[in-house]
Amino acid sequence: MTTPIRRRRSDGRAPAPTSGRLRVGVDIGGSKVAVLVVGEGDSVLARKSVPAASSEPDQAIAQIAAVIREAVGEAGATMADVAAIGLGVPGRVDAATGDVTFAVNLGWQHLPLGRRLEAALGVPCVVENDVRAAAVGLHRHEGYRGVDDLIYLGIGTGISAGVVLDGRLHRGVRGMAGEIGHVVLDPDGVSCACGLRGCFETIAAGAGIARAARTAVEAGESTILAATTDPTAVDVFAAAEAGDAVAARLVDRAAAAIARMVHELVLAYDVELVVIGGGISRAGAPLLDRIQAGLARIAAPSAFAAELLAETDVRLAGSDHDIGTRGAIALLDPLAKEVVAREAVG
Amino acid sequence: MTTPIRRRRSDGRAPAPTSGRLRVGVDIGGSKVAVLVVGEGDSVLARKSVPAASSEPDQAIAQIAAVIREAVGEAGATMADVAAIGLGVPGRVDAATGDVTFAVNLGWQHLPLGRRLEAALGVPCVVENDVRAAAVGLHRHEGYRGVDDLIYLGIGTGISAGVVLDGRLHRGVRGMAGEIGHVVLDPDGVSCACGLRGCFETIAAGAGIARAARTAVEAGESTILAATTDPTAVDVFAAAEAGDAVAARLVDRAAAAIARMVHELVLAYDVELVVIGGGISRAGAPLLDRIQAGLARIAAPSAFAAELLAETDVRLAGSDHDIGTRGAIALLDPLAKEVVAREAVG
Numbered sequence: 001m002t003t004p005i006r007r008r009r010s011d012g013r014a015p016a017p018t019s020g021r022l023r024v025g026v027d028i029g030g031s032k033v034a035v036l037v038v039g040e041g042d043s044v045l046a047r048k049s050v051p052a053a054s055s056e057p058d059q060a061i062a063q064i065a066a067v068i069r070e071a072v073g074e075a076g077a078t079m080a081d082v083a084a085i086g087l088g089v090p091g092r093v094d095a096a097t098g099d100v101t102f103a104v105n106l107g108w109q110h111l112p113l114g115r116r117l118e119a120a121l122g123v124p125c126v127v128e129n130d131v132r133a134a135a136v137g138l139h140r141h142e143g144y145r146g147v148d149d150l151i152y153l154g155i156g157t158g159i160s161a162g163v164v165l166d167g168r169l170h171r172g173v174r175g176m177a178g179e180i181g182h183v184v185l186d187p188d189g190v191s192c193a194c195g196l197r198g199c200f201e202t203i204a205a206g207a208g209i210a211r212a213a214r215t216a217v218e219a220g221e222s223t224i225l226a227a228t229t230d231p232t233a234v235d236v237f238a239a240a241e242a243g244d245a246v247a248a249r250l251v252d253r254a255a256a257a258i259a260r261m262v263h264e265l266v267l268a269y270d271v272e273l274v275v276i277g278g279g280i281s282r283a284g285a286p287l288l289d290r291i292q293a294g295l296a297r298i299a300a301p302s303a304f305a306a307e308l309l310a311e312t313d314v315r316l317a318g319s320d321h322d323i324g325t326r327g328a329i330a331l332l333d334p335l336a337k338e339v340v341a342r343e344a345v346g
Numbered sequence: 347m348t349t350p351i352r353r354r355r356s357d358g359r360a361p362a363p364t365s366g367r368l369r370v371g372v373d374i375g376g377s378k379v380a381v382l383v384v385g386e387g388d389s390v391l392a393r394k395s396v397p398a399a400s401s402e403p404d405q406a407i408a409q410i411a412a413v414i415r416e417a418v419g420e421a422g423a424t425m426a427d428v429a430a431i432g433l434g435v436p437g438r439v440d441a442a443t444g445d446v447t448f449a450v451n452l453g454w455q456h457l458p459l460g461r462r463l464e465a466a467l468g469v470p471c472v473v474e475n476d477v478r479a480a481a482v483g484l485h486r487h488e489g490y491r492g493v494d495d496l497i498y499l500g501i502g503t504g505i506s507a508g509v510v511l512d513g514r515l516h517r518g519v520r521g522m523a524g525e526i527g528h529v530v531l532d533p534d535g536v537s538c539a540c541g542l543r544g545c546f547e548t549i550a551a552g553a554g555i556a557r558a559a560r561t562a563v564e565a566g567e568s569t570i571l572a573a574t575t576d577p578t579a580v581d582v583f584a585a586a587e588a589g590d591a592v593a594a595r596l597v598d599r600a601a602a603a604i605a606r607m608v609h610e611l612v613l614a615y616d617v618e619l620v621v622i623g624g625g626i627s628r629a630g631a632p633l634l635d636r637i638q639a640g641l642a643r644i645a646a647p648s649a650f651a652a653e654l655l656a657e658t659d660v661r662l663a664g665s666d667h668d669i670g671t672r673g674a675i676a677l678l679d680p681l682a683k684e685v686v687a688r689e690a691v692g
Contacts, residue, residue, distance in 0.1 A: 149518065170512075171616070174657065182648075183610050195647040195648030195651070196644070196648045196651060264610075268524065270518020270521070270522040298530075298542070302528075303540075305541070
């Protein structure tokens with residue numbers, strides 16, 4: 001499990017594998033960088049989190065390298081003890097080179113993150129999209145042993161899905177598999193940042209829920225959200241819990257869309273487990289109840305849908321804050337390496 | 347390529363592999379049974395087609411066995427020369443046992459088709475869903491060399507998709523992957539046989555188009571379809587070509603739904619090739635033009651959709667009548683065997 005990852009590099013050379021026994025997982029989010037350091041048997045040696053990575057590349061690399069060094073230091077070790085580092089990034093990643101092609105929420109474009117960090121830290125780095133990394137992490141997680149076909153549905157500011165089929169991460173030919181945030185659920189819906197109308201994201205992602213709340217307030221609807229300047233999705237969930245009818249309508253609409261997409265994903269991929277993560281999953285049981293109610297409404301008139309959904313385990317990732325970092329570490333698994341290798345020779 | 351397939355049988359024994367060099371592909375459709383016999387290098391030795399298989403199991407087995415024997419006879423050979431037989435069936439198939447669980451259009455339920463034919467013919471038989479078989483066939487077809495990620499979208503009476511990812515048939519945990527005929531595109535649409543409303547099938551499959559035509563005629567709309575008793579999808583396509591506005595509207599609606607589903611499938615799976623087959627594909631260029639127009643409408647406002655769709659090859663299977671039988675033969679390929687083996691030990 002601690003075999004260092006060797007990848008083809010654009011310069012043809014990979015850093016020499018270290019003899020280190022530690023592995024480091026880094027989850028780069030829109031608002032923070034989280035680091036997890038594990039030793040033998042995945043024992044957690046250190047956990048560290050700092051505010052957001054800079055949108056300025058040099059500064060971002062320096063920040064990320066620094067927090068990794070600090071976390072490794074807190075684990076009582078040095079970089080020489082680290083076998084490899086996995087990083088999850090919210091954006092489009094070339095898994096073969098470790099380059100971040102495009103990370104809209106971070107403001108990065110064509111940033112050779114993996115190579116820059118390898119140069120800075122002298123340790124092999126594997127970079128992958130954060131949602132895909134989380135899917136790999138869930139697959140390797142002891143809580144889901146025996147489940148080889150699962151989807152991690154990441155619902156935050158935007159939405160995308162990480163797909164594990166037959167135990168392997170499915171990236172697709174352009175590394176775009178699971179970009180289901182832009183499936184059009186309502187052709188007459190509001191316009192999406194992508195240019196289309198009524199994309200899944202516009203209904204169920206954080207930004208979409210916040211926008212719908214703003215629209216409701218501006219339309220003069222009677223809601224406690226009117227008292228909040230620029231209500232966020234978190235405000236909307238809180239208001240719905242407090243019994244606000246407008247907020248409840250928006251949450252129900254998001255939950256119904258999530259249920260519809262779960263049904264759609266199960267029809268398309270036939271997986272047995274769907275884990276809903278990302279910012280929205282912190283809404284917890286009230287959200288899951290509403291999603292389950294949406295699934296029940298789909299199953300009620302259809303024996304076919306009922307059979308399929310009854311056999312599908314739908315959960316919230318909830319408050320497990322290590323999903324991202326554990327997923328990044330899972331990228332270092334020899335099985336995950338296969339996928340990276342396929343990309344490299346493709 | 348002629349290695350006989352050995353599968354785990356419910357009785358624990360497989361027929362002894364023959365030394366035969368011929369392979370036979372059987373495409374069992376709602377209205378006919380087609381057989382293709384090939385020799386070395388996939389050379390076609392015989393091609394035969396007879397009217398529909400009976401819904402009565404004993405009669406169906408006898409019919410299918412008879413047409414296989416006849417086709418092999420026409421190839422100047424006997425069953426002893428046949429290495430293995432692949433069969434594609436429009437329904438739910440247990441690929442491990444070769445049993446047809448449920449084939450609604452054939453009226454079969456729990457028919458041990460593979461085992462019955464093995465007993466009757468003394469040759470190993472592999473049975474798979476017809477659309478999945480076609481997808482495997484396309485992947486092995488010389489016209490698509492180098493394409494390892496494709497979807498065969500079978501649009502006939504109903505709709506389902508056969509999915510090849512990274513060169514392997516993706517069946518899903520319950521063998522239901524690609525059952526996208528029941529993705530809800532219009533929650534307020536007409537009711538589907540599955541119990542839901544506005545499924546993709548109700549808009550784009552043959553039965554859905556025919557039903558919409560009937561509804562238009564009954565509503566007294568001005569259309570030449572009113573002159574036809576019980577117009578079929580074929581009648582609707584012909585009327586649209588003849589300039590009938592009502593028929594054109596129904597075809598456009600079906601084409602727009604197909605375009606929307608192609609976009610959705612490409613977002614979900616990120617394949618590079620989508621081949622549209624089944625009865626609808628015989629509508630040819632006029633249909634493909636309408637589907638391409640639908641894709642262009644999706645791409646127009648969205649750089650993201652435009653990029654993805656520009657790189658996706660969307661074709662009609664058209665008049666290649668061997669797709670089903672070649673697909674069935676492709677199931678005998680050692681690579682396809684892997685998938686069957688996975689099922690058998692799963």
